[in-house]
Amino acid sequence: MKHLEDxxxxxxxxxxxxxxxxxxxxxxxxxxTAWDKLRAWFAPPITRWAMAAVLVAAVGGGAAxxxxxxxxxxxxxxxxxxxxALRIAGAKVRVVxxxxxxxxxxxxxxxNGL
Amino acid sequence: xxFAALVRQHQxxxxxxxxxxVHDRASAEDIAQEVFLQLHRSLAKLESPEHVLYWLRRTAxxxxxxxxxxNASTHVALDEAPEPVAPESHEGDPMLAKRLRTLVGTLPExxxxxxxxxxxxxxxxxEIAGVLDLPVGTVKSHLHRALAMLRDKLSRTLxxxxx
Numbered sequence: 095m096k097h098l099e100d101x102x103x104x105x106x107x108x109x110x111x112x113x114x115x116x117x118x119x120x121x122x123x124x125x126x127t128a129w130d131k132l133r134a135w136f137a138p139p140i141t142r143w144a145m146a147a148v149l150v151a152a153v154g155g156g157a158a159x160x161x162x163x164x165x166x167x168x169x170x171x172x173x174x175x176x177x178x179a180l181r182i183a184g185a186k187v188r189v190v191x192x193x194x195x196x197x198x199x200x201x202x203x204x205x206n207g208l
Numbered sequence: 209x210x211f212a213a214l215v216r217q218h219q220x221x222x223x224x225x226x227x228x229x230v231h232d233r234a235s236a237e238d239i240a241q242e243v244f245l246q247l248h249r250s251l252a253k254l255e256s257p258e259h260v261l262y263w264l265r266r267t268a269x270x271x272x273x274x275x276x277x278x279n280a281s282t283h284v285a286l287d288e289a290p291e292p293v294a295p296e297s298h299e300g301d302p303m304l305a306k307r308l309r310t311l312v313g314t315l316p317e318x319x320x321x322x323x324x325x326x327x328x329x330x331x332x333x334x335e336i337a338g339v340l341d342l343p344v345g346t347v348k349s350h351l352h353r354a355l356a357m358l359r360d361k362l363s364r365t366l367x368x369x370x371x
Contacts, residue, residue: 098355102323103327105304105305105306105327106324108220111236115223116219119215119241119245123244
């Protein structure tokens with residue numbers, strides 16, 4: 095068994111990888127990951143301020159649009175109510191006008207008959 | 209600890225542990241590369257050169273065993289697998305050495321790792337048990353059976369190997 099063990103030690107001696115193995119590992123370690131690249135992009139202060147400004151503008155712009163939309167809606171509703179009131183008023187005026195015409199016609203007939 | 213110096217110091221060990229377990233040069237280099245990339249991420253947690261060596265042996269062994277398990281169906285014929293170049297030695301029979309490496313590659317992956325750590329790294333069964341998270345008794349049992357298997361196969365192919 096000792097002989098076999100000696101032969102195993104010889105057979106399983108350490109061997110070297112490719113000559114450029116270490117260089118490849120060190121190159122990989124130097125490569126930034128996708129996350130590192132994203133973080134680096136956000137790192138400079140000017141980038142952070144620009145992103146903050148865009149966010150504020152987006153939030154503020156959204157709120158202003160919503161306010162304007164609601165004002166427009168209220169205006170439309172008020173206009174609709176006025177138009178309805180005018181239509182009702184106009185109808186009533188037409189009814190009164192008709193009555194006045196009828197009365198006028200009646201009086202004219204009576205006067206002519208005298 | 210300087211990472212580049214650690215790579216240069218331990219690359220042969222890590223590569224060889226991986227190669228003698230997976231018996232495929234390209235895969236062994238991929239595994240070794242992953243081990244060193246993981247070392248780079250974990251270096252701050254390692255306390256001493258001895259801790260680094262333990263960590264490298266452990267990580268290389270486990271990754272190589274996992275590779276063998278995942279790729280059992282795509283096993284390359286061992287006689288066709290290209291061998292890395294070991295340092296020249298004037299002792300022993302190179303054909304016998306090659307045959308033994310081939311036979312080690314036929315062992316179950318856990319036994320393979322135990323034989324590699326024992327005879328490549330000269331680790332004791334206690335140390336191997338710590339690296340592979342196995343009871344010492346299991347390591348000794350695997351080692352005993354692996355040697356018996358290797359002796360039997362070798363004696364059948366090359367004649368009696370003197371005890």
